[in-house]
Amino acid sequence: MVPIRAIRLGSHPFPFLLVSEWALLAIALWSEFSPTLLRRSAGFPAAAQAIVLLFGLMGIWLPLRPQGVKIAHFILQVILILLAARWSTVGLRLFPLLQIVLVLRSSLMFNMLGRVLVTSGTFVVFLIMVQSQLQSLGRSLPPRANEVLLPQLSGIRLNLVVMFSLVLVFLLMLMNALIAERQRGEELKMANQKLKESAAQIEILAMGRERSRIARDIHDSLGHALSGLNIQLEGALKLWEADPEQARNFVTQAKMMGSTALGEARQAVATLRQTDDLRKDLSSEIDLLIQRFRETTGVLPQVAVDCPPLPESVNLTVYRIVQEGLTNISKYARADHVRITIKASSEPAQLAITIEDNGVGFHPHHNSTGFGLRGIRERAEAEGGQLRLITAPGEGCTLSVWFPLDREVT
Known part of the structure; x- marks a missing residue:
């Protein structure tokens, strides 16, 4: 089996994940135009949207080996996410969606340890971003308003962190289950292929054994009858002139042996045609x-x-x-x-x-x-x-x- 070096659009193992990614990216793009109370004046929405589109195109090709290419691909995605969040006018809403897409892609690219590291790193970065956004928001508010809103902002931050952590854990468990099921399917497919090859070999061996069995049956059945027939005919030839009556008896018995041989031949043919087996009484x-x-x-x-x-x-x-x-x-x-x-x-x-x-x-x-x-x-x-x-x-x-x-x- 040729090892797969990359996941492409036509060979994606989970097409519904691609649809999910595109849906999240569409929401991220739409969020740039959605109304918000805290829009940043220093943002570059056009650049952010272009980066989101470039980030989406990177999901069409996901390397699986070598390790250096996978890491470079992952780092480039992280840089694009940071730039999109930096230039977006609503970075706090845009950033988690792209992180979720990153976790989904990384789960396909890396093994179990890599998935855990990516998920953990994503959570830490999200925590830092939330803290940075809230601190920036606190500095932009008047001191009096800051004192009033500080408890509410802390509660919002806690809720965001808990919800995002639960989402990441769910995604990690989901991807592990999907990939494990996929691997079991591949192993089952390989096992079926090996089974087919083994079945073909067994069929060849069975044909050889069947030929041997047919040879044994012909020898045992026809050989037995024809040997007796030959002995009777030899006796008849020896006594043909000396004792015609005994020779006639031998010929009669030979005829019976020939009838027996014919019956054995018919039975052998019937067996080869897989007719119902005769249930014989052994003693009789x-x-x-x-x-x-x-x-x-x-x-x-x-x-x-x-x-x-x-x-x-x-x-x-x-x-x-x-x-x-x-x-x-x-x-x-x-x-x-x-x-x-x-x-x-x-x-x-x-x-x-x-x-x-x-x-x-x-x-x-x-x-x-x-x-x-x-x-x-x-x-x-x-x-x-x-x-x-x-x-x-x-x-x-x-x-x-x-x-x-x-x-x-x-």
Whole structure:
């Protein structure tokens, strides 16, 4: 953000203050022609009016930096006020109005300390001017009249001083409130700008995560069905001549797998189009996975599900983890015993998923590029959980996933 070096007519932060200044200056000019009992014969009304106009034009440009320019601008305004009061024929009425305008402008130019100093100095100068005017008035009156009017003049002076001090305090508080509100507005504007930039970055990250999620879903759903279809077709090809009946069964199951893959593809498209999410029962959906796994491999896994109803997002995460685990076993493990455990606990409040098999196992560090385990790990981490894999060649595999749950769920 480029720092503002000056306040100009078109960029004034508070246009109503400009209108107020012009109104006060108009009153000051009009006061030169208003009737008064104590007009000074030594005044120069034309010069005073020209100075007031010049003082008004200085409000069109108020420097904000550097500090030396601000001080010079302020001093020049003070000199113009003193000259206007000196040459005016009704200086006592003209002077306070110009001082009020000076305080308003200085509040925009200086910080809090500068505003207090300007306001205090203005009050002191006003006090001196009032005292000087009253002393001049006392010297011009006869002694007898001076004795009679002295108490009344003292009361008038006290009233003027108190009223002007209250006006200055009010102006100082008003300007502080306006400037503070203005600064908060600027900070809010900058915060909104940063928020927009952050939102754009988040959108980019979200698009990347969404692409990863879509890749996981396609791999988990279609990959599972197509892997089973491929196994069935391989079996049919091997038994095509030796056992045509069994080959026909394999082809039939392959057709079922193809229908399942087509259904998964349609479901993925429906999800991408943001249709209503299917509210699945976890146990029944896992049972379907088990049946497909049995049809594909001939192995019936042991399943133990002990958990309360879970949020839909958690149901989907559990389903995909079990699905991917069974897909990996059917493709690589050559196991004849599989056990799946899903259990929720209250202390701590978490859900644990364990998938065990007695297959051939593998070296965990040699399988770092596959989408299967990577997808399971990403799903677990998305729920704030962790993945642990225990396996070795010839010793089967144990895959454990756990992530926290809300206590209300458990």
